[in-house]
Amino acid sequence: MIRTTPFYERLSELNATGLWGHWSGYLSALRYDMSAKHEYFAVRNSAGFFDTSPLYKYWIRGKDAERFLAGVMTRDIRLCRPGRAQYTLWCDDRGFVLEDGVVFRHSDTEFFMTTAEPNLGYFRDLVGRLDVQIDDVTADYGVLAVQGPRSREILHRLAPEVEKLRFFELTPAKIAGSSVTVSRTGYTGDLGFEIFTGADDALGVLDALIEAGAGHGLRPFGEDALLMCRIEAGLVLINVEFQSSRLAFTDHDRVTPKELGFGWMLRGIEADDRPFIGRRAIRRELADGTSRWSSVGLLVDWQDYDRLYRAAGLVPPKDETPLGYESMLYDDDGNRVGYATSLMYSPALQRHIAMARVQPRLAAPGSRVNVELTINHHYETVAADVARLPLFNPTRKTA
Amino acid sequence: MANDTKTYDAIVVGGGHNGLINGAYLAKAGLKTLIIERRGFVGGAAITEELVPGFHFTTFSYALSLLRPDIIHELELVKHGFMPILMPSSFAPMENGDYLLLGPDRDENIKEILRHSPHDADAMDRYEHDVERVCQLVKPLLDKAPPNLFGKSPEDLADLAELASHLGGAEPKVLHDTVRMLTGSAADFLDDYFESDILKGYLASSGIIGTKVGPMSQGSGLVLLYHSMGEHDGHFGAWAFHKGGNGGFTQVVARAAQAFGAEIMLEAPVDTVLTRDGKAVGVALADGTEIAADVVVSALDPRRTFTQLVEPRELPGDLVESIDRMRFQGTSAKVNFALDGLPRYPALGDRSDQYRGFVNIGPSMEYLERAFDDAKYGWYSQRPYLDCAIQSVVDPDMAPPGKHVMSCFVQYAPYHLKGSDWDTERERFADTVQATLESFFPGFGDLVLHREIVTPLDIERVVGLSEGNIFAGEFFAPQMYFFRPAPGWSQYRTPIEGYYQCGSGTHPGGCVMGGPAKLASQQILRDRSATG
Ligand SMILES: Cc1cc2nc3c(=O)[nH]c(=O)nc-3n(C[C@H](O)[C@H](O)[C@H](O)COP(=O)(O)OP(=O)(O)OC[C@H]3O[C@@H](n4cnc5c(N)ncnc54)[C@H](O)[C@@H]3O)c2cc1C
Numbered sequence A: 001m002i003r004t005t006p007f008y009e010r011l012s013e014l015n016a017t018g019l020w021g022h023w024s025g026y027l028s029a030l031r032y033d034m035s036a037k038h039e040y041f042a043v044r045n046s047a048g049f050f051d052t053s054p055l056y057k058y059w060i061r062g063k064d065a066e067r068f069l070a071g072v073m074t075r076d077i078r079l080c081r082p083g084r085a086q087y088t089l090w091c092d093d094r095g096f097v098l099e100d101g102v103v104f105r106h107s108d109t110e111f112f113m114t115t116a117e118p119n120l121g122y123f124r125d126l127v128g129r130l131d132v133q134i135d136d137v138t139a140d141y142g143v144l145a146v147q148g149p150r151s152r153e154i155l156h157r158l159a160p161e162v163e164k165l166r167f168f169e170l171t172p173a174k175i176a177g178s179s180v181t182v183s184r185t186g187y188t189g190d191l192g193f194e195i196f197t198g199a200d201d202a203l204g205v206l207d208a209l210i211e212a213g214a215g216h217g218l219r220p221f222g223e224d225a226l227l228m229c230r231i232e233a234g235l236v237l238i239n240v241e242f243q244s245s246r247l248a249f250t251d252h253d254r255v256t257p258k259e260l261g262f263g264w265m266l267r268g269i270e271a272d273d274r275p276f277i278g279r280r281a282i283r284r285e286l287a288d289g290t291s292r293w294s295s296v297g298l299l300v301d302w303q304d305y306d307r308l309y310r311a312a313g314l315v316p317p318k319d320e321t322p323l324g325y326e327s328m329l330y331d332d333d334g335n336r337v338g339y340a341t342s343l344m345y346s347p348a349l350q351r352h353i354a355m356a357r358v359q360p361r362l363a364a365p366g367s368r369v370n371v372e373l374t375i376n377h378h379y380e381t382v383a384a385d386v387a388r389l390p391l392f393n394p395t396r397k398t399a
Numbered sequence B: 001m002a003n004d005t006k007t008y009d010a011i012v013v014g015g016g017h018n019g020l021i022n023g024a025y026l027a028k029a030g031l032k033t034l035i036i037e038r039r040g041f042v043g044g045a046a047i048t049e050e051l052v053p054g055f056h057f058t059t060f061s062y063a064l065s066l067l068r069p070d071i072i073h074e075l076e077l078v079k080h081g082f083m084p085i086l087m088p089s090s091f092a093p094m095e096n097g098d099y100l101l102l103g104p105d106r107d108e109n110i111k112e113i114l115r116h117s118p119h120d121a122d123a124m125d126r127y128e129h130d131v132e133r134v135c136q137l138v139k140p141l142l143d144k145a146p147p148n149l150f151g152k153s154p155e156d157l158a159d160l161a162e163l164a165s166h167l168g169g170a171e172p173k174v175l176h177d178t179v180r181m182l183t184g185s186a187a188d189f190l191d192d193y194f195e196s197d198i199l200k201g202y203l204a205s206s207g208i209i210g211t212k213v214g215p216m217s218q219g220s221g222l223v224l225l226y227h228s229m230g231e232h233d234g235h236f237g238a239w240a241f242h243k244g245g246n247g248g249f250t251q252v253v254a255r256a257a258q259a260f261g262a263e264i265m266l267e268a269p270v271d272t273v274l275t276r277d278g279k280a281v282g283v284a285l286a287d288g289t290e291i292a293a294d295v296v297v298s299a300l301d302p303r304r305t306f307t308q309l310v311e312p313r314e315l316p317g318d319l320v321e322s323i324d325r326m327r328f329q330g331t332s333a334k335v336n337f338a339l340d341g342l343p344r345y346p347a348l349g350d351r352s353d354q355y356r357g358f359v360n361i362g363p364s365m366e367y368l369e370r371a372f373d374d375a376k377y378g379w380y381s382q383r384p385y386l387d388c389a390i391q392s393v394v395d396p397d398m399a400p401p402g403k404h405v406m407s408c409f410v411q412y413a414p415y416h417l418k419g420s421d422w423d424t425e426r427e428r429f430a431d432t433v434q435a436t437l438e439s440f441f442p443g444f445g446d447l448v449l450h451r452e453i454v455t456p457l458d459i460e461r462v463v464g465l466s467e468g469n470i471f472a473g474e475f476f477a478p479q480m481y482f483f484r485p486a487p488g489w490s491q492y493r494t495p496i497e498g499y500y501q502c503g504s505g506t507h508p509g510g511c512v513m514g515g516p517a518k519l520a521s522q523q524i525l526r527d528r529s530a531t532g
Helices: A008-014 A036-045 A065-072 A120-125 A151-156 A160-164 A199-213 A223-232 A279-288 A302-311 B017-028 B069-074 B106-116 B123-142 B154-168 B172-183 B186-191 B197-207 B220-226 B245-259 B302-307 B317-325 B365-376 B422-440 B456-463 B515-531
Strands: A020-023 A026-029 A047-051 A056-061 A084-091 A097-105 A110-115 A133-136 A141-147 A170-175 A178-183 A192-198 A218-220 A294-300 A327-330 A336-346 A351-358 A368-375 A378-387 B003-013 B033-036 B049-052 B055-057 B084-086 B090-093 B099-102 B240-242 B263-265 B270-276 B279-285 B290-298 B332-339 B358-361 B385-389 B404-411 B448-454 B499-501
Touching (some): A036 A223, A036 B084, A047 A199, A056 A065, A056 A120, A065 A110, A141 A151, A141 A199, A151 A199, A160 A170, A170 A199, A178 A199, A192 A199, A223 A336, A223 A351, A294 A302, A294 A336, A294 A368, A302 A351, A302 A368, A302 A378, A302 B069, A327 A351, A351 A368, B003 B017, B017 B033, B017 B069, B017 B245, B017 B290, B017 B515, B055 B245, B055 B332, B055 B404, B055 B448, B069 B515, B090 B197, B099 B106, B099 B197, B106 B123, B106 B197, B123 B154, B123 B172, B172 B186, B172 B220, B197 B220, B197 B358, B245 B263, B290 B515, B302 B317, B332 B422, B365 B385, B404 B422
Parallel strands (some): A047 A218, B003 B033, B003 B290, B033 B263, B290 B499
Antiparallel strands (some): A047 A141, A056 A110, A097 A110, A170 A178, A178 A192, A294 A351, A294 A378, A327 A336, A368 A378, B049 B055, B084 B240, B270 B279, B332 B404, B385 B404
16 A cells, blocks of 8 residues: 655645656655646745655764764764754675765764665674664655745744754754754755654644744745756655665666766875774775766757757757656767766756766866757757856855 | 946946846947946846845746747856746636646646547647647847848848748748737637636646737737747747746846946936937937946936937937827836735645646637727726736745735736726726636635736836836837838847947837847847958
């Protein structure tokens, strides 16, 4: 039987479309409104809330919790002070990415973690003799992402603590009489927060939020709008930008952190004394320069795009729904040089954009590639410029 | 007489969106450019004003559709805050209390239309498809200067041949539909597809905006087509609210122009364009200051461009006569409201999602035509056509939480009133508008915190648009394309060397589209490179 999240009772009243997807065994709204783009604009222009409860959630606690995470996670958790969160990856011993997630450090010894896929067994198997308890608390919490330029103003009315909360910080707070954790995190690339509430308190917290947002353009948004936002924000998605190396059949379907665009996470890794999983392979990759790919953004040449469609007698489609397949990339001589993993029309940037993987020689912003499209049932290519991710990056996100 | 020591390559007179866009292109091309605006802020007919604390009014224009997409990218507007917000619905109340509510979902719209007419349910797709085909054909003409019909140079002949081959390549049905739209009435065109009054009233409304025609008048088809040509986010005929209203948009353009190096001078009415030996050499401001420039561009309407900024006596007689004949005859007005809450539409109970886009008070073609009847005889409509937009519903920055601003475009309000004048009639006129709203939204009056009345005379006095014509010259076939603003002068030049025109009175025409500005800048730059 499909499960429902602690917010479902209210969200089902708000969902005017009857459209629900299945996400990790839970019902998850694809959109609440007939127009996902309308929800998208709430996030970009006022505020929206998204039920992100289906994520797997773990408490990782104990005297050795930090040491445990330092040994498993690619990014050094020791640099994450209590009261801060850290986006991180974990790799296998060949230096290929297994998964990504966010660690919220509540204290020296208490870490809360969200992941897209189940990891309890894998994590527990790695504990060994360390003093660490790992508990799956997925069903115990509801998580609400409140995102958009007005999110701070709205949340401030419920939890004044958010006023000073900086990017990737977290704080305990009380909303509607319930103890919650609020973090300045999200998956939209905008100013935004996430509220972690006990499952039993979830509806009260949501109702308080809806009330606080009245008149501020706050509205629920579903997965469709979230995907538009995350592509503009250059945020990777498992099973789209990458697969777990553990479940891949060939190395074509594996990527390293560097190849996935996380070279910045590896800065200082030579001097890093942590014995974390995959370090030797990653160091070797960096030293030998053997990365096969660079992850980049693409800005599609709007003129070329329009010209191709017009020449074919068509009105150039500008659809913000991401393409459901990978588009191949070519150089001017027709050689394959990479592939776009997520391609869409960006309403904020007013052009087609993509997250893509290209050969490292083409990684410099401004490099030109040609993106494959099908027009009138023919393959055509449209010019695009390589650009640094994220393609949409408003100052309010971190300000 | 004071003399400004600075000299410029180009001076643009008028800081409306066309002046700003023209100045931005010239500056981008490396010209030292000055944009001179009479008022204390730029934007012209595209401004947003905080008339009551917290309430931001789009005094004149209020929505965006026709803006040429290339301008967004060439002037890097996204970088400067360009943000057109989707309007996901259109709401058309009916006099019997029913309504037509169209949204973003095709199938739901079909069911909604079916409620009014089973016959029309499948007509909508055909109608939209046929109009799109016409738009496809006409669109390239919007993005090029019209050929000079009267020129005999090889370039002129080549331009004409290109036009002929473009039109000649069209499918017969598409070309025929185009001619029917360009010359016929909106009513005739819509009658071919639809029977439902509410649907036809809703669609025909786009055929009368800004123009002294009823939906049954020949010529309303052209206006209908013009308003379908916008390509917002790739959808012909789609409209958006810019963040912060259309004034938010012109602020974006002003930032872009300045980023390219253009200077903007405010509160500086230009009195005359200075000429020497038939060549423009600069401008004189009302306070006597003279500023020199090689190129002067007027972003004002044709009447001001040719008969006020320069001496008509220095121009060819034919041109002066054409401009004198050009029809302005504004017929539009606005009444904008600050509201204490959202109006209630009885049939929809407490729903409010109907207010995310336009609210169209024009429930049938007959309603619109009767509204026009009043105007024919020199009076404002007693049951006016209203195009309303409660922008604060999708852009909460426009009003305090829970409160709203409502832009309300009104027709018909003829510039020349018979037996009275606008300063006498303004309150009574606004009362008529409010009474019309009250009849559809009982209790509307109780919500009104403030109202801003904008008569055609105000449009003329405040923005400078002659006779309050919102497009700087009526959209009539004899005033379009080759003939806009006058035969032989459709390519942005004037008889005075170095003096150009780039306002809405030039091709393609009015609306917040920037087309005239961009095409004029291309002409100016071409001429400069030709003369070295
Ligand atoms: C009430 C109303 C509603 C409208 N609604 C819409 C809409 O919703 N969507 C849409 O697309 N279009 C709409 N339009 C049309 C559109 O706004 C205009 O076509 C367009 O804004 C005109 O731009 P412009 O730059 O050509 O001229 P203007 O905007 O008229 O700019 C001319 C500028 O020149 C300045 N000026 C005048 N004389 C002098 C002088 N002597 N010296 C210096 N400066 C001077 C004026 O102050 C003004 O700023 C509307 C127009 C009106 C009036």
